[in-house]
Amino acid sequence: MQNANKKIILSTATLAAVGLTGMPAAQAATTGVPVKAIVLAPVDVTQTQSLNFGSLTEASAGTLAVGVAGGAPVAGGGVTSIGGTIQPGGFKLVGTTARNITVTAPNSVAVSNGTATMNVTGISIASPGPANTTTGTLTTTLGAATVSNYRLGGTLNVGAGQATGTYTGTVTVTANYQ
Amino acid sequence: MFLMFRRFRTKFFGLKKDTVIKTLGLVTLSGMCVNAVSRYVMAGTALLPISAKIIRTLEVTVTASLDFGTLAITDERAGVVRVDPILDRLQVSGGSSITAAGGTPRAGRIKVRGGDKPFTVSVEQSVVALTNGSSTVAVRDFNIGTGNNGSIANITPALNERTVSIPIGATLETKVAQLEGDYIGVTRIFANYQ
Numbered sequence: 001m002q003n004a005n006k007k008i009i010l011s012t013a014t015l016a017a018v019g020l021t022g023m024p025a026a027q028a029a030t031t032g033v034p035v036k037a038i039v040l041a042p043v044d045v046t047q048t049q050s051l052n053f054g055s056l057t058e059a060s061a062g063t064l065a066v067g068v069a070g071g072a073p074v075a076g077g078g079v080t081s082i083g084g085t086i087q088p089g090g091f092k093l094v095g096t097t098a099r100n101i102t103v104t105a106p107n108s109v110a111v112s113n114g115t116a117t118m119n120v121t122g123i124s125i126a127s128p129g130p131a132n133t134t135t136g137t138l139t140t141t142l143g144a145a146t147v148s149n150y151r152l153g154g155t156l157n158v159g160a161g162q163a164t165g166t167y168t169g170t171v172t173v174t175a176n177y178q
Numbered sequence: 179m180f181l182m183f184r185r186f187r188t189k190f191f192g193l194k195k196d197t198v199i200k201t202l203g204l205v206t207l208s209g210m211c212v213n214a215v216s217r218y219v220m221a222g223t224a225l226l227p228i229s230a231k232i233i234r235t236l237e238v239t240v241t242a243s244l245d246f247g248t249l250a251i252t253d254e255r256a257g258v259v260r261v262d263p264i265l266d267r268l269q270v271s272g273g274s275s276i277t278a279a280g281g282t283p284r285a286g287r288i289k290v291r292g293g294d295k296p297f298t299v300s301v302e303q304s305v306v307a308l309t310n311g312s313s314t315v316a317v318r319d320f321n322i323g324t325g326n327n328g329s330i331a332n333i334t335p336a337l338n339e340r341t342v343s344i345p346i347g348a349t350l351e352t353k354v355a356q357l358e359g360d361y362i363g364v365t366r367i368f369a370n371y372q
Contacts, residue, residue, distance in 0.1 A: 019257065051232035055295060056369070064230075082233070082295070082371040089226045111228050120228055162316035164232045170225040177323050 040121040041145070043095035045103075045175045048148065051120075053156045054084030061160040068126035068133055068151040079158050086167060087150035091173055095142050100178040103138040104126075105171055113165030123171060139178070209221050233293030234340070236369045241289050241343070245319075246350050247281030261285050263347035264324045276352060286346040290369045296334040299344060302366040304329055308350075310359030317363065319349040334370065 053064050053073065062077020068088050073081050095101060108121040126133035127140040128149040152171065194247070246261060247268060257275035261268055261283055268283035270276060290299065299322050307314040321345050322331035337343055 003371060043222040045223045047226040050227035050229060052228075055231045055233055055293075057235040057371075059235055079234075084231060089228070091224055091226060093222075096224075105226075109228065111230060113232075118230070129278075140264055152226060152267045158232070164234055166229065166231045171228060172223055173283040174223045175220060175224055176221045 001071075008056075013019075014026065024077070024128070040096040040099060042093070043093065043101060043175045043177060045090065045091055045093060045173055047091045047173070049087060049090035051089035051152055051154060051171070052087050052134055053081075053086045054086035056080060056158070057081050057082060058160070062157060062158050062163075063155050064158065065155040066153050068153040070126055070151075073077040074141050076109070077158075078160070089171070090148075091150050091152065092131060092146060092148040093142060093150065093175055094146045095177070097142055097145050100141050101175050102178055103140065103150070103173060103175045104115050105173050107135060108154075109169055109171045111156075111167040111169035113167045116167075118159065118162065119157045120131060120154040120169070120171070121157060123152065125173070126151045126153075179291070185348070188205035191297070205289060233295055233371075234291070236292040236297055236371065237292070238299075238367055238369045239289045242284060242287035244286030244346055244348060245282060245284050247283030248279045249276050249352075251276055251356055254355055256356075258349055258350045260319075260349045261347045263321050263345035264271060264347060281310060286348075288344050288346065288367055289341055290333070291341045292335070292336055292369070292371070293340065294337075296332060296369050296372045298368075299331045299333055300368045300370075301329040301346075302368065304350075306363050306365045308363035309362035310357065310361045313357040313359065313361075315353070315356060315361050316351045317348045318351065321347045328351055337372075 049113030051066065053066055056064055057080045058078055059080070060106065062075065062079030064079050064081055065074040066086060066088055070088050073086050075081050093101060093103070099150055105123050107123055108116045108119050109123070110119055121133060124133055124135045125138045127138060129146065131172055132138065132140065244261060246259060249259060252258065253275045255275040259268055259270050259274065259276050263285040263288065266285045268278050270278060288299070301320045301322065304320070305316055305318045307316055319328060322329065322330040323333065331344070331345065333342055
């Protein structure tokens, strides 16, 4: 029976093919499958300046926050900011104009002096005007192919008796088309 | 001919519908896969550096008091003497109404312990009054360090130097008919990172 069915199917297909040339046009069944492709320039993220907390002293555990807008850092607890280069991180996006892009960064990362570590938490990212600051994921629209002056801030958490030294680390910024 | 048509149509409709649907479905799924792959390879990432420097809090310790020693007033005029922080001894101007009369005049000295960052040392008061309980004598024109820094000095620690010893001198000025006695006083010294 199965073989009989297969034969029928084949026969039907054959008859349909014949119909394209010999049978009336109303007997042919066709359909078009839409195919869509969106071609965009790869979104490129480039860091333009590092997130720097400058130099600080610690009398007891505390924090030092650098905001996305820059300016004087905000110290808490037993931490005192004493200068140096203090600035939010900066990066630029290059992509296709008028496309929505999501930019993400982890909420916290660790910095180390080689033996001791500290955490940078509350990492926030901001797009250039209009003001749009968020932690986690920033959704923005590229008004031009290249947009600079995105900013990244965070809070340095200093422990009691934190070892002296220069602490460094990195934060990964990722951008995706929506 | 009519009869043949009917048979073929029946056979056609006898064909399982799911076979046709499966064929169309394959086309659709293929299209979706292409979309997903394109999105994945277009993500951009960057590593943004972070830095912070922790340095030791400045600690100031007095290791020697500023001492003008014992002074003798030779006449009733007002007079001045100076402890030079560089020479670390009393200097008496010629013709002064005051002479050195013993004791151990010496510059004051502080020890500042901190990091490798430059710092500023300053005296809280520009004029300090020493008293014997009833009369006063003024100490002014403080000089911090070995240069002509005045009452505020910028100190840059040497490489790998974490403790700096800093001398402090000043000028003592007596009044007309200055009373005898042991005159003492105190002033605060501040050290701050620049």
